[in-house]
Amino acid sequence: MPELVQAYRQAAGQGPRYAELGVAFAPTEEEGAEAALSTNRWSVGGWKVMSELPNPDRYVKAVREYTDAGYDRVVLMNAGPDMDAFLDFYAGELDPLLRAGS
Incomplete structure (x- = not known):
């Protein structure tokens, strides 16, 4: 990524x-994986989708x-x-953590 x-x-x-x-x-990792598969089948090249539970630390690490x-x-x-639910999670938990580190 830094090369780009x-x-x-x-x-x-x-x-x-x-x-x-x-x-x-999604509420479970399985539901997240199923959602990613059903909505991103066009990504033949392997667009990586992080199917995660509401875990701010993992999101913060990925954004960082x-x-x-x-x-x-x-x-x-x-x-x-x-x-x-994602927008509530973002606004209530994730956004403050991301802004604190900027």
């Missing part, structure tokens, strides 16, 4: 650097991999079955 940011900067790139992190927020590589915008693409 470096190449962008060397090519005079000056705008924001976006990355997408696929997640499948991108920010440490030089990305300044990380989009969480949720493939999970309950978008409202």
